[in-house]
Amino acid sequence: MTILETLKLATEYLEKYNIENARLNAELLLSDILKCKRLELYTSFDKPLNENELQKYREFLKRRAKGEPLQYITGKANFFGLEFIVTPDVLIPRPETELLVEEIINSLDKNISMKILDVCSGSGNIGITLAKNFPASFVYCLDVSEKAIEIGNLNAKNLNVENISFQLIDILNQIPDEKDFDVIVSNPPYISFEKKDKLQREVRLYEPHTALFVDDELKFYRRIIELTDSLLNEKGKLFFEIDDELVDSISQLMKEKNFKSIKVKKDYSGLNRIISGEKSK
Template identity: 50%
Template sequence: MTILEGIQLTTEYLEKKGIDSARMNAELMLAHILKCKRLDLYLQFDKPLKDEEVSLYREFLKRRSQFEPLQYILGTVEFYGLEFKVNRSVLIPRPETEILIETILNNTSKEVSLTILDIGTGSGNIPISLARNLPLAKITSIDISGSAVELANENAVLNGVNENITFVNAGIDEYAPDEKFDIIVSNPPYVSKDEYQNLQPEILNYEPIEAVTDNNDGFYFYNLISEKAKSFLRRPGSLYFELGAELFPEVKNIMERKGFEKITFKKDYLNIERVIYGELN
């Protein structure tokens, strides 16, 4: 079987299984197996695949046809220009979360020493991206999942910022910091209990439920974190959240009730209010 034949057969199979972007999935899986860039495949379409490459390709194909996310199959994902290891213990970083990073960086000087608390470490994509771009910042990142904290530590080493970040295995309910922070940031679980069952199978069957839904009305962690931030933040201090679609009005109300001012939002590329932030003075 040649590279081209493998891609064509895989694409057809994935399309029949209802996988979106079947051709891209087929190419990315094979490029990963061959340890080359996706575009390099086009330069060697006639190259025969080795038996072990075909065997691994079939294994990847089986997993993807069962709607396992491509990122878990490959074991890595790119986020904000950096590479992160991912597995089923963590939420897969999404491109829209890059807007959260951009917003913080646009509002923050690289020349100032800051303390930052990230709530919900996951793969570590938020604290690590911030650490790479704010070299003087001292960052603490907490997560209730020990497996997530372990993976985030690996990613911090991979990206050369492990000296800048302290990872803590704790939930926000129990966390009691011994210092105040200039910035608190979180991409909390914001899918409501009712909406959760309607999610696509890649999320529903594979991503960690505690990272997706608050098992409540979708606002539980916005309320809790906004309340905790009142005692965790220095004055003036800033709180940044990622938002789900249509959550902005209620989260704005929550933050206002907790005493936050100058509340602002940033929209994503689909014109959805994706980031909200405010100040506590």
């Protein structure tokens, strides 16, 4: 069976299970198996697939048809032009989070040395991307999951990033030893358990719940903002990814801690997604 014939059948199979962008999914899964770029499939339509390739492809398609995210099947996800290893132990990096990183890059001087703290670092996508873009700075990443710390370290090694460290810390109950940060960034859990059933099945069934859900949507924001007293330098910058519905509450928490120059940025859907501010006396 040729690549073209296989893709046609695979697309029809995924469509039957209501997988969005079925053709794109079929192509990405096959290109992963063949270790080629997706566009290279188009120049090899007449190439036949061997039985091992077909068998592995069938397994991938079955997993995708059940709703398992494509990134967990291939074990990788793209973020800000970089390829990250991802497993069900960490969240899949989102395009909206690229806006958070972009906002930080556009707000700060790449040439000065800074201490940057990434709270709830997951796969390390935020911290590693910042370390890449701020080579004179050092990024400290914190997460409560041992598996996430392992994956973060592995991603840093694979992407040749040395100005970064990962530490196992429960930020809700512990305080980092390191202090005097110039920047704190976080994309913490902020979805209430009550909203769980409204999420896509890919997210609800496969992504780590500890990285998604909380009993109090403001829990992490409140804690991190409180810790800025001891962790963040004067005139230091704080950046959060947020839920649109939380913008007023988080803004108020920041104002109560004397943050100024508070800015809110919308995502691609026009929803409030990024909030930032500067610490003052």
